Amino acid sequence: MFYRPVFHRGKNVVLGMLVPYLPKSPTVTFQRFGFHWSSTYNPTRTLHTGMPLMAKLLTVDEIFARRSLQDYLRKLETDYGECLKPVNNMTDQGGEEELRAKRTQMSRLAPLIKALETKQKEMAETESLLKDEDPDLRELAHLEREACLNDIHDIRQTILGLLIPEEEIDQSDLVLEVTAGVGGQEAMLFTAEIFDMYQGFAQHHGWAFDVLEHMTNEIGFHGLRHASASISGPQSYKRMKFEAGVHRVQRVPKTEKQGRMHTSTMTVVVLPQPTEISFTINPKDLKIETKRASGAGGQHVNTTDSAVRIVHLPTGVVSECQEGRSQIKNKEKAMKVLRAKLYSMKLEVETSKRCNARKVQIGTKARSEKIRTYNFAQDRITDHRLGKSLHSVGDFLLGEELLEEMNSSLEDFSNQEMLMDLLGEKDY
Incomplete structure (x- = not known):
């Protein structure tokens, strides 16, 4: 059994006992397609160019x-x-x-x-x-x-x-990155909540969730500047890839005395994690540096060269890790993130040539889009790619059934787009 620790406002609160999610095995094995479709469903989609496009999810x-x-x-x-x-x-x-x-x-x-x-x-x-x-x-x-x-x-x-053609990377594990955006302290608090939500989503599916980086604010309040985690488990990337993009929160912060609504943002990046066999990096292309870790952690953190910084010289991509006390383990984690970033760059070049008309954005391309809004005043979560809204923000942030429902709708729509591309129907 799993216990979900939620680091929120300085308290390590155990929300409850979670049983690993074990999906029922269907009698016929096939990809998910149209389980919840309705002939009257008519969402608004947004292209990566920002142009609105009306279309419906077909039965x-x-x-x-x-x-x-x-x-x-x-x-x-x-x-x-x-x-x-x-x-x-x-x-x-x-x-x-x-x-x-x-x-x-x-x-x-x-x-x-x-x-x-x-x-x-x-x-x-x-x-x-x-x-x-x-x-x-x-x-x-x-x-x-x-x-x-x-x-x-x-x-x-x-x-x-x-x-529907199966994509090879759908069977990959992933590296998740969250970064606070516009909104100062409120954005960092929201980033911490989203990171906890994905930890709950991983536990809901029985996936492994290994924190790679966890950079909190140094001023004193309990927010999150940046964090990353390795998530591994059956279909973990396939289920998580639609989460990449800019998430926006609209609510009244507890520090707001006049009751004004604030809008803050944070960014989610989902990188497929390749195996060492499928994607290799030439050691000669790497520059590895060690330094003393900064931040909280006691004398050991500040007096040993445990922090690792790796630079991929041909591309300039940088990966750092100072989470653990062991330099060897930090190097392994930094290499895992670096490999995921380089692999994602390679995939983006390949897929942009054949999927540049894809309307549901996944992966790193979605970072420039506000894909989802969490409105606390209306207790509403709206995904702008589908025009779909759900209610009960608190339940959604648990990372369980409501997030699963939103992900399933996105997967249905993505499957429809792939099928229509296969049939040669660009406008439907």
Whole structure:
């Protein structure tokens, strides 16, 4: 079991006992797609250029009604037939891997497509019985029709989940960074609350949460200038990547005597954490410095060279760590952050070429956008990318069900965008 320590206003308060979150295993394995979609949901999205764009989150049935999807499925079936033909003199290894990937995808899709066609035929036969003169037969046909509708919806949903391409970095762990922005003391207090929220979110999912940096304010009040943490666990980056960006708080600070509303900001950065095998750094490109740690911690912190600063010379990227007393452990943590930063820079260059039209911003690109507002007076949290609002700021900051709900909506929308890009529909 986990106990969640919350460092807020100088007190180490144990909120309660948390049981690790264990999601139920579905009978069919597929990506999340449209679990909470509604045909009337019509959010406002914002591009990274700041241009508002009205669009709605489509239902599964609305997507299947599109001709582009039907054409795409027919093309996949044709390609699958070609893939099954024996290929002579296959010398291109890349072509062989692509062929194997197509076969694997269609071996999972083909039975579902056939099952969908069968159910649709059953549906047509059942609807003809609804006009029968026998009332008992009509009632039986009505029940059969409802069962067919549910089966068709489930099969369609599974097909869409299989069509969405999986991104390799979604299986990565991550490095989380939070930094106070505009608003002085209030911004630092808000940064501490957000950092605690993500610690609660990690515990809600049963992920490991390892603090790498924790720079508090030196004046005396209990806020947070900057902090970073390593988060590892199943789908941790996939679930956290939508949190990157500028978070804004609107509330009356306790130090405000005239009751005026203040607006403060803080920034969240989510960096995928690569493995040493998938991403290597040449040691010759590093400049490693040691120094005495500053801040609270007693004589040991101030009299030993435990703080580590690493500079990546080709890019100028810097990573520092002085959390622990051990110079070796601080170096390991600093290298972990540096590797994540360099890996994120590499991914940003690659993905910007093929995903520059993506409307739901994730990763480091979101840092220039105010993605979410926490309004305490109205007890409201609004995500500006979706135009979606939830209530109960206190419960949201626990990092449990409400944050999970917001993340799920963002993932649904991101899945829809990836699918529409795959179908060649830029405006929908």
